[in-house]
Amino acid sequence: xxxxxxxxxxxxxxxxxxxxxxxxxxxxxxxxxxxxxxxxxxxxxxxxxxxxxxxxxxxxxxxxxxxxxxxxxxxxxxxxxxxxxxxxxxxxxxxxxxxxxxxxxxxxxxxxxxxxxxxxxxxxxxxxxxxxxxxxxxxxxxxxxxxxxxxxxxxxxxxxxxxxxxxxxxxxxxxxxxxxxxxxxxxxxxxxxxxxxxxxxxxxxxxxxxxxxxxxxxxxxxxxxxxxxxxxxxxxxxxxxxxxxxxxxxxxxxxxxxxxxxxxxxxxxxxxxxxxxxxxxxxxxxxxxxxxxxxxxxxxxxxxxxxxxxxxxxxxxxxxxxxxxxxxxxxxxxxxxxxxxxxxxxxxxxxxxxxxxxxxxxxxxxxxxxxxxxxx
Amino acid sequence: xxxxxxxxxxxxxxxxxxxxxxxxxxxxxxxxxxxxxxxxxxxxxxxxxxxxxxxxxxxxxxxxxxxxxxxxxxxxxxxxxxxxxxxxxxxxxxxxxxxxxxxxxxxxxxxxxxxxxxxxxxxxxxxxxxxxxxxxxxxxxxxxxxxxxxxxxxxxxxxxxxxxxxxxxxxxxxxxxxxxxxxxxxxxxxxxxxxxxxxxxxxxxxxxxxxxxxxxxxxxxxxxxxxxxxxxxxxxxxxxxxxxxxxxxxxxxxxxxxxxxxxxxxxxxxxxxxxxxxxxxxxxxxxxxxxxxxxxxxxxxxxxxxxxxxxxxxxxxxxxxxxxxxxxxxxxxxxxxxxxxxxxxxxxxxxxxxxxxxxxxxxxxxxxxxxxxxxxxxxxxxxxxxxxxxxxxxxxxxxxxxxxxxxxxxxxxxxxxxxxxxxxxxxxxxxxxxxxxxxxxxxxxxxxxxxxxxxxxxxxxxxxxxxxxxxxxxxxxxxxxxxxxxxxxxxxxxxxxxxxxxxxxx
Ligand SMILES: Nc1ncnc2c1ncn2[C@@H]1O[C@H](COP(=O)(O)OP(=O)(O)OP(=O)(O)O)[C@@H](O)[C@H]1O
Ligand SMILES: [Mg+2]
Numbered sequence: 001x002x003x004x005x006x007x008x009x010x011x012x013x014x015x016x017x018x019x020x021x022x023x024x025x026x027x028x029x030x031x032x033x034x035x036x037x038x039x040x041x042x043x044x045x046x047x048x049x050x051x052x053x054x055x056x057x058x059x060x061x062x063x064x065x066x067x068x069x070x071x072x073x074x075x076x077x078x079x080x081x082x083x084x085x086x087x088x089x090x091x092x093x094x095x096x097x098x099x100x101x102x103x104x105x106x107x108x109x110x111x112x113x114x115x116x117x118x119x120x121x122x123x124x125x126x127x128x129x130x131x132x133x134x135x136x137x138x139x140x141x142x143x144x145x146x147x148x149x150x151x152x153x154x155x156x157x158x159x160x161x162x163x164x165x166x167x168x169x170x171x172x173x174x175x176x177x178x179x180x181x182x183x184x185x186x187x188x189x190x191x192x193x194x195x196x197x198x199x200x201x202x203x204x205x206x207x208x209x210x211x212x213x214x215x216x217x218x219x220x221x222x223x224x225x226x227x228x229x230x231x232x233x234x235x236x237x238x239x240x241x242x243x244x245x246x247x248x249x250x251x252x253x254x255x256x257x258x259x260x261x262x263x264x265x266x267x268x269x270x271x272x273x274x275x276x277x278x279x280x281x282x283x284x285x286x287x288x289x290x291x292x293x294x295x296x297x298x299x300x301x302x303x304x305x306x307x308x309x310x311x312x313x314x315x316x317x318x319x320x321x322x323x324x325x326x327x328x329x330x331x332x333x334x335x336x337x338x339x340x341x342x343x344x345x346x347x348x349x350x351x352x353x354x355x356x357x358x359x360x361x362x363x364x365x366x367x368x369x370x371x372x373x374x375x376x
Numbered sequence: 377x378x379x380x381x382x383x384x385x386x387x388x389x390x391x392x393x394x395x396x397x398x399x400x401x402x403x404x405x406x407x408x409x410x411x412x413x414x415x416x417x418x419x420x421x422x423x424x425x426x427x428x429x430x431x432x433x434x435x436x437x438x439x440x441x442x443x444x445x446x447x448x449x450x451x452x453x454x455x456x457x458x459x460x461x462x463x464x465x466x467x468x469x470x471x472x473x474x475x476x477x478x479x480x481x482x483x484x485x486x487x488x489x490x491x492x493x494x495x496x497x498x499x500x501x502x503x504x505x506x507x508x509x510x511x512x513x514x515x516x517x518x519x520x521x522x523x524x525x526x527x528x529x530x531x532x533x534x535x536x537x538x539x540x541x542x543x544x545x546x547x548x549x550x551x552x553x554x555x556x557x558x559x560x561x562x563x564x565x566x567x568x569x570x571x572x573x574x575x576x577x578x579x580x581x582x583x584x585x586x587x588x589x590x591x592x593x594x595x596x597x598x599x600x601x602x603x604x605x606x607x608x609x610x611x612x613x614x615x616x617x618x619x620x621x622x623x624x625x626x627x628x629x630x631x632x633x634x635x636x637x638x639x640x641x642x643x644x645x646x647x648x649x650x651x652x653x654x655x656x657x658x659x660x661x662x663x664x665x666x667x668x669x670x671x672x673x674x675x676x677x678x679x680x681x682x683x684x685x686x687x688x689x690x691x692x693x694x695x696x697x698x699x700x701x702x703x704x705x706x707x708x709x710x711x712x713x714x715x716x717x718x719x720x721x722x723x724x725x726x727x728x729x730x731x732x733x734x735x736x737x738x739x740x741x742x743x744x745x746x747x748x749x750x751x752x753x754x755x756x757x758x759x760x761x762x763x764x765x766x767x768x769x770x771x772x773x774x775x776x777x778x779x780x781x782x783x784x785x786x787x788x789x790x791x792x793x794x795x796x797x798x799x800x801x802x803x804x805x806x807x808x809x810x811x812x813x814x815x816x817x818x819x820x821x822x823x824x825x826x827x828x829x830x831x832x833x834x835x836x837x838x839x840x841x842x843x844x845x846x847x848x849x850x851x852x853x854x855x856x857x858x859x860x861x862x863x864x865x866x867x868x869x870x871x872x873x874x875x876x877x878x879x880x881x882x
Binding site: 226227228229230231232234235238239241242243244245246247248249 | 683685704705706707709715717722723724725726727728729733737738740741746749750751
C-alpha cells in the first residue's frame with residue numbers, strides 16, 4: 001500500500017496534468033499573447049488598450065441585440081472551421097472553404113429565388129442545395145488531386161476565384177433585376193430566420209443555422225470517430241500508404257472527404273443567405289469566412305469542441321471590434337492583428353513553450369511531446 | 377588515453393510512461409574505446425534508454441555522467457555538444473538533399489550567411505576518406521542504397537565531432553554484405569578510440585563485435601558480462617529467462633492442391649525497365665515457398681503485384697483457381713491473401729491509430745466491427761485483447777497509439793493481425809525483422825502451424841538461415857526472374873550463391 005501522502009501527491013500530479021496538458025495549454029497562452037500583441041500595437045498607436053478591450057468585450061453583451069448579432073457572427077465560422085478541419089483530418093489542406101462558402105450561398109439563393117414551394121420543403125431544400133453546391137465545388141478539387149495529382153492548395157485557390165465570379169455571373173443574369181447589385185429576395189418559404197427569437201433579441205438576425213451548426217459539430221465527431229467511413233478518412237489522412245495496403249480506395253476517400261468539407265462550408269454560405277440577408281450580392285471580394293475558417297480550425301486543433309470555442313472567440317472578437325471602434329475610437333483592424341498574432345503563436349508553438357517554461361518548473365516532458373523520438 | 381576510463385555512466389535511470397515503466401533503475405557503464413552491446417526482449421526498454429542518453433526523453437529519476445561529469449541532457453543539441461551521436465533505426469535524412477548537404481545540415485560551412493557547398497563537399501570527402509566510409513557527396517539521398525544512407529548517418533555524427541556513438545538496431549535493415557561492412561566500420565571506429573553502444577537482436581553480431589554486453593529485461597538490468605566469458609546460448613537464456621531453440625526437425629512433407637499460381641508476371645518501373653520479367657510460381661496447400669535473392673531483384677515488386685498494390689503489365693495471378701490479376705488490395709484481401717509487409721511503418725500500421733484500431737485495418741468494414749456503417753469498438757477491443765495476449769505484444773494497453781510501441785512489438789502486432797485473418801495465402805516479408813529471439817521462435821512456430829493447417833505461405837527473407845529453417849522449397853530471384861530452385865534439406869551454399877548472382881548454369 002502506498003502512503004496516503006504519496007497517493008495525494010499522485011492525485012495532485014494528475015490534476016495538474018489535466019490542466020497543463022500542453023495540447024490544451026498552448027492555444028490559451030497563444031490567445032493571451034495575441035491579446036498582448038494587440039495591446040502593444042494600440043499603445044504604439046496612442047490608444048488605451050484597457051479601454052479598447054473593455055469596449056470590445058462589453059459590446060458582446062451590451063444588449064440582447066448585440067448578443068444575438070454575436071451569435072450570428074459566430075455561426076458561419078463554425079461551419080467553415082469544420083470544413084477546413086474535416087479536410088485536414090484526411091490529410092488535405094482545404095484553403096478553398098471561401099469559394100465553397102460562396103457556392104453555398106449561390107445554391108441557396110438559386111433555390112430560394114427560383115422555386116416556390118411549401119416552407120417545410122423549400123427551406124430544407126434550399127439548405128441542401130447550398131451544401132451540395134459547396135460539396136461539389138470542393139469535390140472537384142478532390143477529384144483533381146486524386147486523379148491528376150493536382151495540389152489541392154493551388155486548385156482550391158483557383159476555385160475560390162472561379163466560384164466568386166461564377167456566382168456573380170449567375171446572380172447578374174438570372175437572379176436579379178436589371179441594374180441591381182444583388183439578387184432578388186429569396187421567398188419567405190425558404191427563409192431560416194426565427195421571427196419570434198429575433199423579436200426577443202431586439203431584431204438581431206437570429207436563424208436556425210446556428211442550431212444546424214451545433215448539430216454539425218456533433219456530426220463531425222460522430223462521422224470521424226464512430227463510423228466506418230470516418231475510420232477510412234482518418235486512415236487516409238494519417239497514412240495513405242497503409243490505407244492503400246489495407247484495401248481502401250485512397251482517391252475516392254479524398255474526393256469524399258473534400259465533398260463533405262465543402263458541404264460544411266456550403267451550409268455556412270447557405271445560412272448567410274437564408275437566415276441573415278435574404279439575398280446574395282454581386283461583390284468583387286468574397287466575404288472572408290472561409291479564410292477565417294482556417295484560423296478557427298488551427299486554433300481549435302481540428303477537434304469539434306475546439307472549433308466551436310475558437311469560432312466563438314473569433315466571431316466575438318470580430319463583432320466586438322465594432323464596439324471598440326465606436327467607443328474607444330480604435331480602428332477595427334486591430335482585431336485582425338490580434339487574430340493574426342494568435343495564429344502566429346499557435347503556428348510557432350516553440351515560442352509559446354518557451355514562454356510557458358518558467359511556469360512548468362522541473363516537470364518532465366509530457367509523453368506526447370516526445371513523439372519525435374522514433375520508435376525502433 | 378587511459379584504457380578503462382568511463383565515457384558514459386548511467387545510474388538509477390527510471391523512465392515511466394503512462395501505464396508502463398520502460399526503464400526501472402537502470403545502471404549502465406560504457407568504457408572509453410569499447411563496443412558495448414545492449415540486448416533485451418522487445419519492449420525491454422533499450423531504445424528508451426538510448427533516447428534518454430541522446431536527450432530525446434528526460435528520465436524521471438537517475439543520473440547521467442559523461443566523461444565523469446554529471447550532466448542533464450535536455451535535448452539532442454546538448455547531446456551533440458557532449459560528443460554523443462545517435463544513428464536511429466529509421467534514418468532521419470532529408471530525401472531530396474544531397475549526401476553532403478545532409479551531413480553538414482545544422483552546422484554548415486558558410487560565408488556571410490551563404491552555404492559554401494564546395495567546402496562542404498570537400499569536408500565530407502575528407503571525412504569519408506579518413507574513416508573509410510564510402511559515400512558520394514553529390515548523390516541525392518533518395519537515389520542511394522540503405523547501406524549508404526546509414527554511412528551518411530554515421531558521417532553526420534562524426535562530422536559533429538561525436539566520440540560516443542549509439543546505434544539502434546543498425547543491422548536490421550541491411551543486407552548480409554552491408555552488415556559485414558558495417559561491423560568492419562564499427563571495429564575501426566572503436567580502434568580510433570570512439571566508444572560505441574549497439575542495440576541488436578542478433579547474438580552472432582554481439583559475439584563477433586562487442587567487448588561487453590548488458591542485458592535488459594522488462595526495464596531492469598539483469599546482467600552485464602564480458603563478451604569473452606559468455607556465449608550465444610547463455611545470452612539468450614539471460615535475455616528471455618529460458619532456453620531458446622531455433623532449430624527444428626525437418627522432413628519432406630505431404631502437400632495439397634495448388635492454392636496460389638502466378639504465370640509470367642511482368643511489371644515495368646517508372647523508368648520503363650522490366651522489374652518483373654516473367655515470374656511464374658505455384659504454392660500448394662501446406663507449403664512454405666521461400667524466395668532467396670539479393671535485395672532489389674524484384675522481391676518487393678512481386679509482392680506488390682500479387683496483392684494488387686501496383687498494377688502488372690502482363691501475366692496472370694490466381695488464388696484457389698480464381699483469377700485476381702490486377703485486382704485492388706481490397707479484392708485480393710477478400711480473395712484470401714494476407715500480407716505481412718516489409719515496411720511496418722509505411723504500410724503495416726497507422727502509427728497514430730490505437731492498437732484496437734490497427735488490428736482491424738484489413739477488416740474494419742466487415743462484421744462484427746462494422747455494424748450498419750458504425751464501428752463497434754467493443755468488438756475491436758476484444759480482438760485487440762485476444763491478439764496482444766496471444767502474441768505477447770507488450771504495451772501500456774490496447775488504447776495506446778501504435779507509435780508508442782517498441783519496434784518489435786509493432787511487428788508482433790502486425791503478424792498477429794495477418795495470421796488472424798485466416799488467409800489461404802500468407803505473404804510474409806521479413807517477418808522476424810526486429811524481433812527478439814524468443815519472439816522469433818514463437819513467430820516461426822506460428823508460421824509452421826499455419827502451414828500445417830493447409831495454408832500456402834510465400835516467405836521473403838534476406839536471412840538465409842531463416843529461409844532454410846522455414847521453407848519447404850526455395851526459389852531464387854535475380855533481376856526480376858526466378859533463376860532456379862534450391863532444396864532446403866540439402867543446403868548447398870555455393871550453388872545458392874551462384875544463383876543469387878544470376879548464374880543460371882548453377
Ligand atoms: N512515448 C511512449 N509512450 C508510451 N509508451 C512508450 C513510449 N515509448 C516507449 N514506450 C513503452 O516503453 C517500453 C519500452 O520501449 P522501447 O522502445 O524502449 O523497447 P525496446 O527495448 O527498444 O524494444 P524493441 O526491441 O522492440 O525495439 C515499451 O513497452 C513501449 O511500449
Ligand atoms: Mg527499440
